[in-house]
Amino acid sequence: MNYKLWLDTIIKYKNECIVIVDKNANVIYYNEPISNFFAQDTDQSEILGKNILDLLENFTEEESTFYRVLKTGEPIFDYMQTFITYAKKRVTAISTTMPLIENNKIIGAVEILEDINNFKKLHKKVTELQREDHYRLNLSSNEKNNGAVYTINDIIGVSEEINSLKNKILKIADSSSSVLIYGETGTGKELVVQAIHNSSFRRKDKPFIAQNCAAIPKNLLESILFGTTSGSFTGSKEKPGLFELADGGTLLLDEINSMDLELQAKLLRVLQTGEIMRVGGGKTIKLDVRVVATSNIDPLDAVNKGLIRQDLYYRLNVISLCIPPLRDRREDIEVLLDYYIEMYNRVLSKNVCGISDSCKKYLVSYNWPGNIRELRYTVEHMMNFIDRNIIDSDDLPNNIKSFDIVDIDKSEKDDLVIYPLKDTIKQVEINMIKKALTATNGNQAKAAKLLEIPRQTLFNKILKYDIKSNIRFE
Numbered sequence: 001m002n003y004k005l006w007l008d009t010i011i012k013y014k015n016e017c018i019v020i021v022d023k024n025a026n027v028i029y030y031n032e033p034i035s036n037f038f039a040q041d042t043d044q045s046e047i048l049g050k051n052i053l054d055l056l057e058n059f060t061e062e063e064s065t066f067y068r069v070l071k072t073g074e075p076i077f078d079y080m081q082t083f084i085t086y087a088k089k090r091v092t093a094i095s096t097t098m099p100l101i102e103n104n105k106i107i108g109a110v111e112i113l114e115d116i117n118n119f120k121k122l123h124k125k126v127t128e129l130q131r132e133d134h135y136r137l138n139l140s141s142n143e144k145n146n147g148a149v150y151t152i153n154d155i156i157g158v159s160e161e162i163n164s165l166k167n168k169i170l171k172i173a174d175s176s177s178s179v180l181i182y183g184e185t186g187t188g189k190e191l192v193v194q195a196i197h198n199s200s201f202r203r204k205d206k207p208f209i210a211q212n213c214a215a216i217p218k219n220l221l222e223s224i225l226f227g228t229t230s231g232s233f234t235g236s237k238e239k240p241g242l243f244e245l246a247d248g249g250t251l252l253l254d255e256i257n258s259m260d261l262e263l264q265a266k267l268l269r270v271l272q273t274g275e276i277m278r279v280g281g282g283k284t285i286k287l288d289v290r291v292v293a294t295s296n297i298d299p300l301d302a303v304n305k306g307l308i309r310q311d312l313y314y315r316l317n318v319i320s321l322c323i324p325p326l327r328d329r330r331e332d333i334e335v336l337l338d339y340y341i342e343m344y345n346r347v348l349s350k351n352v353c354g355i356s357d358s359c360k361k362y363l364v365s366y367n368w369p370g371n372i373r374e375l376r377y378t379v380e381h382m383m384n385f386i387d388r389n390i391i392d393s394d395d396l397p398n399n400i401k402s403f404d405i406v407d408i409d410k411s412e413k414d415d416l417v418i419y420p421l422k423d424t425i426k427q428v429e430i431n432m433i434k435k436a437l438t439a440t441n442g443n444q445a446k447a448a449k450l451l452e453i454p455r456q457t458l459f460n461k462i463l464k465y466d467i468k469s470n471i472r473f474e
């Protein structure tokens with residue numbers, strides 16, 4: 001076998017540039033595509049035998065991957081470098097450089113370079129294909145038009161909380177029981193409801209309809225939900241409500257805590273009988289609609305404050321899901337950052353490949369009051385402005401830069417700082433209550449026992465300190 005012939009053939013027809021230098025960084029071999037980096041009619045004598053630095057303008061030994069590999073003996077993979085060739089051509093390439101080692105001695109180095117333009121062309125092609133794919137998928141989902149775009153696979157996270165949430169979604173997807181979902185703003189309540197709908201074999205081809213209950217006058221919301229018969233009130237026509245339109249599918253009642261209490265009573269009746277009556281109409285209509293309600297305040301608090309009727313709460317709370325805020329599952333932050341960087345790379349045709357360690361540390365420590373929504377728009381903001389391929393702290397939007405991070409070194413500093421006794425006792429109480437609630441999975445009676453205080457006292461403290469993040473309802 002003539003291995004040299006094999007090698008020559010492979011190297012000749014490969015698209016990447018291959019350059020080999022000796023131990024002094026003088027070029028001893030290069031293949032055809034390298035002329036793309038210089039001039040088409042490059043003569044061999046212009047390159048062979050020349051030192052690599054003589055072929056590039058203003059390039060130093062420190063900047064040269066060849067010199068670094070010859071010095072350290074360590075390969076450098078997928079390194080992006082920009083240089084100007086002696087033929088005045090500016091080139092940005094991704095390179096991999098490997099040492100050539102014989103008898104434990106570095107005798108040279110080989111570098112494989114790919115012009116970034118090739119990647120860009122490939123990237124453009126992939127984006128086009130994805131767009132076509134997206135268009136095709138949208139067309140087919142429009143044919144079904146169930147109204148829910150998110151599936152369980154769109155819920156990103158590696159935390160125990162997210163894994164358990166996904167398991168629950170799969171378990172409850174096909175039941176008809178009402179669901180109550182609690183989570184701060186931006187934690188993904190709507191995403192979860194859509195995932196429940198699309199995971200249900202029975203309902204996924206039927207409509208998914210969402211209605212926000214906040215800021216809609218009581219009478220209007222009632223007719224929107226239950227429909228109207230002609231003449232039922234000024235100008236009203238024969239019109240089905242959202243319950244009828246969602247028949248067979250899912251109706252999301254967002255921010256149920258904002259719904260008028262009288263209307264909540266009517267909703268309870270519908271949930272109990274499975275029948276609706278249009279506003280102004282005498283006929284009852286039997287329906288099969290799964291109702292999912294969300295609240296961005298703690299539902300128990302809402303009951304205690306008189307915002308949610310207790311009877312409706314019990315009815316809705318048959319299945320309850322709590323989505324913890326992002327600051328309580330920080331292990332999800334990094335995967336979400338990567339996920340959204342990838343997404344905006346596609347959308348904005350960028351080539352960002354990561355975040356610097358210091359910036360990542362900063363983002364993982366940030367408290368994310370707007371949760372995943374805030375994280376998503378932060379990444380979108382940074383991706384719009386960045387023109388490098390690594391996101392750094394300079395790229396952070398101003399509102400994030402001036403945040404109050406959870407100080408990771410706080411315990412060390414705490415040893416040196418004197419805090420007011422009142423604040424310290426309050427903080428200790430909050431921490432201990434949170435611990436007890438976490439240990440008992442949110443069961444207040446058990447938590448009160450652990451803390452050796454009456455249940456009512458615990459309840460009052462939870463309200464007073466506005467402790468909610470760790471309370472679960474199952």
Ligand SMILES: Nc1ncnc2c1ncn2[C@@H]1O[C@H](COP(=O)(O)OP(=O)(O)OP(=O)(O)O)[C@@H](O)[C@H]1O
Binds near residue numbers: 155184188191296372
């Ligand atoms: N686990 C997750 N993985 C990926 N994206 C997520 C996740 N959770 C939320 N998001 C995204 O965050 C944004 C906000 O989510 P969503 O609208 O479902 O929040 P919400 O809890 O309904 O907020 P609000 O109470 O303000 O209505 C959406 O763009 C959603 O796709």
Ligand SMILES: [Mg+2]
Binds near residue numbers: 189190254
């Ligand atoms: Mg929402």
